Amino acid sequence: MATCEAGELARLRQALYRVFATALLPPVAERLQALQEASQAFGGLACFAFYGAWQRLASGLQAPPPAAVLAEAYEGLFAASGAPCPLQASAYLAVPGEATGRLLAELLHRYAQLGLAPTAGSSADHAAVQLEAMAFLCQREAQAWEERDVAAARQALAEEAAFLGPYLLSWLPLWARRVQAAAGEGFYGRVAAAAEAFVIHEGDYLQLVQRQGAQHAHGSARL
Amino acid sequence: MRTAVLVCDHLPAAEGLCCDLAAGLAEVVAQVVPRLCRQPRQMAAPLRAAAPQRLVLGLCAPVQDVAEMQAQARAAGLDALGVEVVLLEGAGARAPLLLAAAVARARAFAGSTPAQAKLYLSAQLSRRSLLRLSLPVYGAAPSIDPERCAAEAGCQACVQVCPQGALAWEDGRVRYDKARCEPCGLCVTACPRGAITNPAATPAQLEAQVRTLLDPARGTLWPRGLVFTCQQAPPALAAWHPGWLPVALPCVAMAPPAWLLAPLLLGAGAVGVLPCAEGCRRGQEERIAARVAYSQAFLQALGAPAERVSLCAALDRPPPAGEAPLPLVAPFAAGATARVLAALAARYGAPADLVLEHAASPLGVIEVRQAACTGCGRCALSCPTGALVFAQQAQGVTLSFDATLCVACGQCLPRCPEAGAIALRRRTDLGRLAQGRQVVYREATARCQACGAAIAPQAMLRRLAALLGPELAATAALLGKYCPDCRPLASPAGLHRSGEKA
Numbered sequence: 001m002a003t004c005e006a007g008e009l010a011r012l013r014q015a016l017y018r019v020f021a022t023a024l025l026p027p028v029a030e031r032l033q034a035l036q037e038a039s040q041a042f043g044g045l046a047c048f049a050f051y052g053a054w055q056r057l058a059s060g061l062q063a064p065p066p067a068a069v070l071a072e073a074y075e076g077l078f079a080a081s082g083a084p085c086p087l088q089a090s091a092y093l094a095v096p097g098e099a100t101g102r103l104l105a106e107l108l109h110r111y112a113q114l115g116l117a118p119t120a121g122s123s124a125d126h127a128a129v130q131l132e133a134m135a136f137l138c139q140r141e142a143q144a145w146e147e148r149d150v151a152a153a154r155q156a157l158a159e160e161a162a163f164l165g166p167y168l169l170s171w172l173p174l175w176a177r178r179v180q181a182a183a184g185e186g187f188y189g190r191v192a193a194a195a196e197a198f199v200i201h202e203g204d205y206l207q208l209v210q211r212q213g214a215q216h217a218h219g220s221a222r223l
Numbered sequence: 224m225r226t227a228v229l230v231c232d233h234l235p236a237a238e239g240l241c242c243d244l245a246a247g248l249a250e251v252v253a254q255v256v257p258r259l260c261r262q263p264r265q266m267a268a269p270l271r272a273a274a275p276q277r278l279v280l281g282l283c284a285p286v287q288d289v290a291e292m293q294a295q296a297r298a299a300g301l302d303a304l305g306v307e308v309v310l311l312e313g314a315g316a317r318a319p320l321l322l323a324a325a326v327a328r329a330r331a332f333a334g335s336t337p338a339q340a341k342l343y344l345s346a347q348l349s350r351r352s353l354l355r356l357s358l359p360v361y362g363a364a365p366s367i368d369p370e371r372c373a374a375e376a377g378c379q380a381c382v383q384v385c386p387q388g389a390l391a392w393e394d395g396r397v398r399y400d401k402a403r404c405e406p407c408g409l410c411v412t413a414c415p416r417g418a419i420t421n422p423a424a425t426p427a428q429l430e431a432q433v434r435t436l437l438d439p440a441r442g443t444l445w446p447r448g449l450v451f452t453c454q455q456a457p458p459a460l461a462a463w464h465p466g467w468l469p470v471a472l473p474c475v476a477m478a479p480p481a482w483l484l485a486p487l488l489l490g491a492g493a494v495g496v497l498p499c500a501e502g503c504r505r506g507q508e509e510r511i512a513a514r515v516a517y518s519q520a521f522l523q524a525l526g527a528p529a530e531r532v533s534l535c536a537a538l539d540r541p542p543p544a545g546e547a548p549l550p551l552v553a554p555f556a557a558g559a560t561a562r563v564l565a566a567l568a569a570r571y572g573a574p575a576d577l578v579l580e581h582a583a584s585p586l587g588v589i590e591v592r593q594a595a596c597t598g599c600g601r602c603a604l605s606c607p608t609g610a611l612v613f614a615q616q617a618q619g620v621t622l623s624f625d626a627t628l629c630v631a632c633g634q635c636l637p638r639c640p641e642a643g644a645i646a647l648r649r650r651t652d653l654g655r656l657a658q659g660r661q662v663v664y665r666e667a668t669a670r671c672q673a674c675g676a677a678i679a680p681q682a683m684l685r686r687l688a689a690l691l692g693p694e695l696a697a698t699a700a701l702l703g704k705y706c707p708d709c710r711p712l713a714s715p716a717g718l719h720r721s722g723e724k725a
Contacts, residue, residue, distance in 0.1 A: 004355070004356055004358065005355055005356070006355070006356055009356060046294040046295075046297045046298040047290060047291075047293075047294040047297075047358045047359060048359060049297075049303070049337065049340040049342070049359070049361045050337065051294075051297040051298075052297060052300070052302060053337070055297075055300070173337075173338075196337055197337035200337040200338055201337065201340070201342070204340075204341070204342040204401060204402070205342060205344070205359075207401075207402045208342055208343075208344050208402055209344070211402055212344075212345075
């Protein structure tokens with residue numbers, strides 16, 4: 001049976017998080033170019049359940065709509081006042097207002113713990129910022145595996161799970177369904193479907209690896 | 224729907240099987256593939272050429288590298304959870320029928336969502352690479368449609384049957400722990416509203432498969448019997464009489480009595496249930512035995528041979544002859560039980576007032592004790608199927624009951640605040656089924672003496688008076704005379720001024 005190394009997988013996951021983060025920033029020509037190149041660079045993704053959604057996105061990136069058209073769609077879906085699918089997590093909270101402040105403070109604290117800070121003008125709860133944070137955590141995990149530091153790798157995996165669950169999984173699928181309802185099979189509908197499939201897969205992966213890690217801690221031969 | 228059928232070349236007469244299949248089914252591309260069971264990579268070229276929308280694999284042995292098989296399917300643009308794998312070793316003359324049924328089943332696959340893929344991964348520490356992960360394998364996991372789920376009304380039917388504790392009810396929502404779930408399908412068939420779906424084991428897929436297996440126009444192999452088996456325990460078909468046809472379920476414990484009985488209406492001579500040989504890995508032996516026992520008892524009550532449904536049927540002997548299929552709509556769908564049982568009763572000319580009391584009855588009858596019920600309606604609010612309906616009318620309140628909708632889930636019982644006011648009889652009552660909705664409780668409503676507005680059912684006020692006791696009789700009387708709006712006007716000084724304790 002084929003296998004892969006955990007470090008390689010962490011690098012792949014890091015790259016995918018960065019791709020989705022890029023796709024959810026305002027579409028300028030160089031970002032689209034980078035996305036197009038990235039979509040062709042990934043091989044071997046067919047072994048993952050999210051491949052179908054990824055493949056639809058990648059095929060859409062072969063000949064993406066002009067940046068101006070995408071910019072208009074981006075504005076209408078995500079950015080304009082009253083847009084149906086804002087990219088900020090706080091828009092999906094059951095109780096906005098007070099809870100928004102708490103969420104932003106929590107996120108900023110988390111980022112600060114990691115030595116990160118959102119770039120000026122970026123909201124801490126923006127999908128792209130959260131995806132970048134996950135990419136950063138995956139990078140740390142990959143580095144730990146490469147340095148053969150099991151404890152640090154485990155710690156990174158735990159941090160990934162602790163970030164993904166409450167801060168991305170809690171709202172991104174809801175956002176994705178709204179986008180797909182509004183944008184259908186258009187470019188952003190495909191981005192949303194692929195991001196949803198990837199993030200849900202990440203939740204399953206991290207839960208499983210964590211659980212196996214716990215078994216290992218109790219004397220099993222597995223991680 | 225363009226469907227590719229790839230057959231392993233190790234199977235006897237694989238070539239002829241493919242020719243027959245492609246000739247007999249529209250939009251089927253059938254092809255023999257060398258070493259398919261051992262080398263799923265061999266699928267790549269035929270899939271590229273056929274560009275199918277659905278895929279069926281006819282194999283001589285279980286796929287050795289499931290991850291690779293699924294990856295090949297995905298690379299061909301297919302949903303890997305919709306790939307039908309049929310083990311044909313020992314199938315003999317049944318092989319064409321089993322493949323045709325798999326094609327029907329594959330075509331009934333409605334797709335899956337990201338949340339319905341369950342990841343299986345093994346991770347092992349090694350000295351060389353520190354951590355190596357197997358390539359992922361995915362199984363189909365159930366998902367809950369929040370729009371249809373009745374958890375908000377208190378329903379916990381799925382939670383109560385889950386053998387792994389993967390479902391939990393919290394604050395009106397069912398929480399699902401996919402990592403803990405070992406998909407068995409029990410929750411799928413326990414849900415009174417059909418709100419839980421396993422994308423690879425839907426009623427529509429089962430119906431398509433069973434109808435094909437029992438299609439009188441297909442094949443000459445008669446009589447036919449169906450055997451429900453567990454997906455994880457492939458049957459040794461060579462030891463079976465060719466008249467027995469396997470239908471694999473995630474776990475046979477998920478099959479409710481209606482699933483065991485419906486095939487008899489579709490042309491099967493008998494239905495067998497074959498749990499895992501080493502015992503049910505989910506500990507559901509009792510449930511399986513009880514459902515078979517109910518099916519047998521029902522058949523017996525109808526005057527039909529009870530052994531038409533059996534646990535571990537005598538599979539080395541031919542099944543009995545079936546009867547002509549009836550036009551039955553969606554017999555495996557949630558809520559079809561009453562229709563299936565009524566159709567069977569009609570077929571065997573059962574007495575209209577037949578009653579079968581049985582602990583595993585899939586239908587129930589709610590009895591309301593007029594003397595204890597206060598007409599609060601909480602039971603109806605919690606009824607997930609709408610079998611109990613509470614209505615407030617000008618003259619009073621009514622509680623009505625439709626036996627065709629009651630699936631004996633018992634969700635109403637713990638919601639009733641009065642001891643002994645309602646009871647669930649696990650009973651199949653043909654008379655009640657024929658009656659449809661009936662009023663089972665009626666109570667007049669007390670009206671405000673000042674404005675005429677409804678206050679509460681008289682029985683509730685009597686219960687309240689009994690709880691308050693003689694010491695607070697005046698309060699109870701006031702509550703029964705005036706609505707909340709008029710009470711302060713009727714007693715401007717307030718209740719506390721009357722010398723009573725609040």
